Amino acid sequence: MSEKCSISSCEQLSYEFCSGCKLNFCQEHMYEHCSLKHLKFKPLINEINQIDTQLKKFDLKKVLRSSYQQLEEWRKNSHEIIDQYYRKQVNDLDLYMNEKIKQYEKESIDIRTKIKIYEREKQITHGQINLLSYQIQNLQKTFNEFKQNDVKIQIDPLIIEENLISFDQSFHLSDLSPVYRVIDRIHECCTSLATNNQLLLLHYEGTLLLVDREFTVYKQIPWKYGPIYDMCYSSTLKRFIILNEEVFLLNEDNGTINKVRSLPLSQQWFSCTCSDTSLYLSTTISNTSIVEFHLLPTIVFVKKWTSNMICRNDEAIDGIVYHDNAFALTISNDMKKTVRFELRFTETLEKIWSLPLDIIYNKKQAFRFSLINYSEWIIADHCNSELIHITKDGKLKSIVPYKPSPCCVIQFGNGLLAISTKSVVNLHKL
Secondary structure (H helix, E strand, O other): OOOEOOOOOOOOEOOEEEOOOOEEEOHHHHHHHHHHHHHHHHHHHHHHHHHHHHHHHOOHHHHHHHHHHHHHHHHHHHHHHHHHHHHHHHHHHHHHHHHHHHHHHHHHHHHHHHHHHHHHHOOOOHHHHHHHHHHHHHHHHHHHHHHOOOOOOOOOOOOOOOOOOOOOOOOOHHHOOOEEEEEEOOOOOOOOOEEOOOOEEEEEOOEEEEEOOOOOEEEEEEOOOOOOOEEEEEOOOOEEEEEOOOEEEEOOOOOOEEEOOOOOOOOOEEEEEEOOOEEEEEEOOOOOOEEEEEOOOOOEEEEEEOHHHOOOOOEEEEEEEEOOOEEEEEEEEOOOOEEEEEEEEOOOOOEEEEEEEOOOOOOOOOOOEEEEOOOEEEEEEOOOOEEEEEOOOOOEEEEEEOOOOOOEEEEEOOOEEEEEOOOEEEEEEO
């Protein structure tokens, strides 16, 4: 039986199937569809030609000037550290040598004192003479070595770690370093994480913890507002955003928590992300949608993308991250028990790419993920106890086992990866 045209208002039978869009079109609508693709395709040629022109005019030395200055500053600071260490060792060596001289002087005084005592008492045995002879010879021998500067100095070579300075942003999960720092916590704690790249925000036994890159607690803030669904950071507001059935702003400087009262109360929020200008919230399982709010001067509603623009009725958004005018989304299908990862344009929600994941969906825990090194993605797969690494163009890069099962993952500054489980938060060096 022939299928109908995928255009809802058209009653014509399908003339051709578009393998790229996975839709059927009648002859008239196929012509329109091809024309529309051509109109979208032609500007891409102009855009890539413009980039080629820019590349030819690109002044690499001008761009690198600041980086060279950074390296030169690092070199000077490193030399100063070495010089300071050298001066300290020279001073310590002087102290050590002076102590040795005092030790030799003391031994010489002790021997002369014994000789005077024996000489005064006129009672000396062969054994005492032999002992004095041995002590004098030994003192002379060690002092001769000392005069020859025979000081045993153990100097280890200065080792500079290979990744002390890094330009390459590439990363492979198989190279993930062992756990560097750990914070233990109870199962009832929220597994979500958020960072401003200087501090990491996590939930710990009814308390919000802000920790630094050594997992040292910077601030501890009581949390009394119930379960936390998700958290993110707004560089525009300079606030952490905490999400449950309502939305809260956390000021990391003074630890104050304020409820955002300008948002609709009827919504049930589930995940959050920010651009420079907007806050984006996704709703819970039923009729999933994405809602945009401007951040300044106050948080106000802008628009809403309904569920039929994003996914089917039996599907929901598990996680959302904004990056470079696009949404990355984990979308779960409760009926089919499947999960996929997608990238869509922010303005239109048009799909850029989609990747089915080898995950059996479990609604008890959302599938959360993180941007890594500004281009790729890592998904925490709690069902299979794995981390999934995805390239910027939507290809599977690698899968590595991870235990305890990861629930949330986030890049913490340039060189760290934080992974939360139900029992711990682990920190790894990248």
